[in-house]
Amino acid sequence: MNGSNSLFSKRRIFLQRFVLFFFIFVPIILWTTSLFLEIAVNRTPLPENLFSDVNGTPVLLDREGKIIAQISSNEARVQMPVPITKMGQHLPKITIALEDHRYKFHNGIDFYAVFAAAYRTLTHADHLSGASTISQQTVKLANKRKGRSLKSKIRETLSALKLERVWDKEKILESYMNRLDYGNRRLGPEAAAWAYFGKSASALTLAESIFIAGLPHSPTNYNPWLRPENANSKYLRSIKRLQSLDILTTAQSERLAANPPLVHRKLPPSSAPAFVEAMLKNNNNISKNEPTLTTLDSSIQKRADDILAKQLDLLNRHSVRNAGMVVIENASGNVRAISSVSTNDGSSEESYNASLVWRQAGSTLKPFVYLLGIEERNFTASSLLPDTADSVSSKFKAYEPKNFNRKFSGPVRVRHALASSLNVPAVYALSLTGPRKSFDFTTRFGIKTHESIDDLGAGFILGNRKIRLLDLTSAYSNIARSGLVLSPVFAEETMIKPKRIVSKESATIITDILTDNEARSSSFGRHSSLHIKDHRTAVKTGTSSSYRDAWTVGYDKNHTVAVWFGNLNGRTMDGSLTIESAAPAWKEMFIYLAKSKGSQPLANSTAARIKIDSLTGLLPCKHTKRLIEEIFLSGTEPSKGSMKFYDSNGNIQLPEEYAGWCSTKDNYLSAKVRPPLTGGPRILSPSDGSIFLIDHEIPADQQRITLSSxxxxxxxxxxxxxxxxxxxxxxxxxxxxxxxxxxxxxTAQITVR
Structure with a gap:
């Protein structure tokens, strides 16, 4: 009896302790645990990325709204975030079913899945099972975590609990799906839908939604392009899983399994790669969340590509492999096309953008020196410039430029010198405007550079300065805009206030010269590719040394077009002239712009014109043989007559600086030198101020000069x-x-060194 009482007493004590533990200590433990959990959840920060918009890969549209490019990032080739309402009728539901089918019923942690995963891990030592919820995976994706660790798992669990308190289920799901990797560096369902089915996610069928929803489980293993059999196998397993969850009926499952979706390979469009590259290098504010409407006109772009390709085929015998073209709208500065084309032989340079490659400028910079000289009243369009063998050496020591035809024209007016692209007068004009000032002036007009005037010297005006086709087009469009400077514009609705660099009147004079087909006829003829019938256009050409670069650039009322032909590997073009290569392509583009885009010819200048002597550029006299009309800035009109350029019989007599030229066979005028006022003879050679250098390779007694008068x-x-x-x-x-x-x-004084 005593033994029974003792046993009963012990049981009673155990029961009392158990009740005490269960009703007092367990609540305390649970309360303490929940308190610590609450503190941990509150103190655990959510990833900052969650609270900023998911950045997509920029999408560029042409001016009509057609996609021309999707720009990849380090994380994704294509990522196009969309709201969950645009992810389609089926895809969000199927994603929940396959990833976290109790998603709507837990608060961030699925304890049933945790215990199930723990059991599978314990019973299958070679199998590590996961139990992450969509909330946990959203945090993981925002953190961009790779690999597994207990510490990161705990942190993500706490963050998931906190996230569920901050966002509703729909917002979490939207963020999660927009970050999912669907293979081939396509992030988000919209990018995947376009890549694999060529449609928006909102238009996906049930079968396509099931197919896409299974890919994130293993994007590499289930890659539809590289491993289609694995992707289809995953599709069938997804169907079975959905059937087991009573989301699909047996009949639906059988029908879907028998008719898997047809996967396509839809790559991002790239219809204007040269334009896109230039835009990315010139625009830092491209939206990652909204498509950017660019200034590209796809029809002009296609025409530019076709023109260059055709012209390259015609030039095959000259070994010309590369070409580029830029079209800019004058009024706005909008870039309408940038083309860079290579022949099959030039495919090794195809990755280079001809519009952005630094190439020697040839004569394309000459108009800017003349524009500066007219603006600052150093000379007028009728001023005489000496085109002689010795005119430059007196200005720039040891520099003796030659004209393209190796001849000298003697006295030439500025209009003729620029229109015919004569080298010697251009350098002489440079001496009047100042090399450094002229160099800086071209830069202000938009000609970028990584060189300095100290490195290049006066030769920059004849082409040893390297420029880019895009900058050249922009600079000429600034002249077309009457001296209002704008940088190239690549995005529609971009507002840039233009800056005036020169007066409208000076720009008008340069434009008038560049449109003068008669003035350039001595160099190019009257029927060259620079002349467009019934379409008045300003134009300038340029050819670099050894025929490495051929340029043609010009403008009408609405557009500026610049064309370059050459070899990006540095080879010469086997004698191909600009007039044979770049100019025909330039002309063809303007004919297209006039016909298809309504581009208008330049209007004839309404500025007052004054009649002058065509030889002297001064007011006519009784010996004047031909009259022409010229435009002047107010106050620069000629006031002197031309009598001093003629003797009493009307024969031409020139100033002393032309003495050397008068004695050469280039003297087509049969001109003589004006008699000196002193009555003494005129020294023809050597010229006053000349500098001679001793050549130590030649015997001393052979180093002598002839004196002549x-x-x-x-x-x-x-x-x-x-x-x-x-x-x-x-x-x-x-x-x-x-x-x-x-x-x-x-007398004349010379120096020998």
Whole structure:
């Protein structure tokens, strides 16, 4: 009896302790645990990425709204975030069913799935089973975590609990699906739907939704393009899973399994790669969430591509492999097309964008020097510039440029010098405007550079400066805009305030010169590709040394077009002239723009014109043989007559600086030098101020120059010493040369180094 009482007493004590533990300590433990859990949840930060919009890969549209490019990022080739309402009727539901079918009933942690996963892991040592909910995976994707660790798992669990308190289920699901990897670096259902089925996610069928929903389980293994059999196998397993969850009926499952969706390979469009590359390099504000409407006109772009390809085929015998074209709308600065085309032989340079490659400018920069000179009243369009063998050396020591035809034209007006693209007068004009100031002026007009005037010298105006086709087009469009400078515009509705660099009147004069087919006829003929019948257009060409670059750039009222032909590998073009390569393509584009886009010719200038002597650029006199009309800035009109350029019989007589030219076969005018006021002979050679350099490879007694004048029986003295013969043997020093006749004398001073 005592033993029974003792046993009963012990049971009673155990029961009392159990009840005490269960009703007192267990609640305390649970309360404490929940308290710590609450504190942990509150203190666990959510990923910052969750609270910013999911960045898509930028989508570029042409001006009509057609997709031309989708720009990849480091994370995705294509990512197009969309609201859950645009993910289709089926895809969100199927994603929940396959990923987390109790999603709507838990608060971020599916404890049933946790215990089930733990059991599977314990009973299958070689199998590690997961139990992450959609909320947990959303946090993981936002953190961009790779791999597994207990610490990260705990943190994501706490963050998931917190996320469920902050967002509703629909918002979490939307964020999750927009971050999912569906293979081939397509993030989000919209990108996947376009890549695999060529349609928006909102238009996916049930079968297509099931197919896509299974891909994120293993994007590489289920890649529909590389491993279609694995992707189809996953599709069938997904159907079985959906049937087991009573989402699909048996009949539906059988029908879906028998008719799997047909997967396509839809790559992002790339209809204007040169334009896209230029836009990305010139625009840092491209939206990642909304498509960007660009300024590209796809019809002009296609035409540019076709024109260049056709012209390259025609130039095959000249070994020309690459070409580029840029079209800009003058009024807005909008870039309408950028084309970069290569032949099959030039495919190795195909990755280069011809519009952005630095190439030697040829003569394309000359108009800017003349524009500066007219604007600053250094000269007018009628001013005479010397095109002679010795005119530049007196301005830029040891620099002796030649014209393209290797001839010298003597006195030429600015209009003729620019229109015919003469080299020597251009360099002489540069001496009047100042090399550094002129160099900076071209830069202000939009000609970018990574070189300096100190490196290039006066030669930059003839083409040793490297420029880009895009910048050249923009600079000429600024002249077309009458001196209002705008940077190239790539996005529609971009508002940029233009800046005036020169007066409208000066720009009008340059435009008038560049449209003058008669003035350029001596170099290009009257029927060249630079002349478009019934369509007045300003145009300039350029050819770099050794025929490596051929340029043609010009504008009408509405558009500026620039064309480049050459070899991006640096090879020469086997003698291909600009007039044969770039100019025909330029002309064909303007004919297309006029016919298809309504581009208008330039109107004739309404500025007042003054009649001048065509030879002298001054007011006419009784000996004037031909009158022409010229435009002037107010206050720069000629006030002097031309009489001093003619003798009493009407024969042409030129200033002393043309003495050397007058004695050459280039003297097509049969001109003579104006008699000096002193009555003495004119020294023709050497020119006053000349500098000679000793060549140590030549014997000293052979290094001598011939002295000549325009008079017979000239007596010569050098530094006061009379010469028997008109020859001077050179040695270092300074020499005063005097030529004398019975009528007087004249002098010239030279330096020998």
């Amino acid at each position: 325009d008079a017979h029986q000239t007596r010569w003295k050098v530094n006061g010493r009379s010469l028997i013969d008109p020859y001077l043997t050179l040695s270092p020093g300074t020499y005063l040369i005097r030529a004398s006749t019975k009528n007087g004398s004249s």
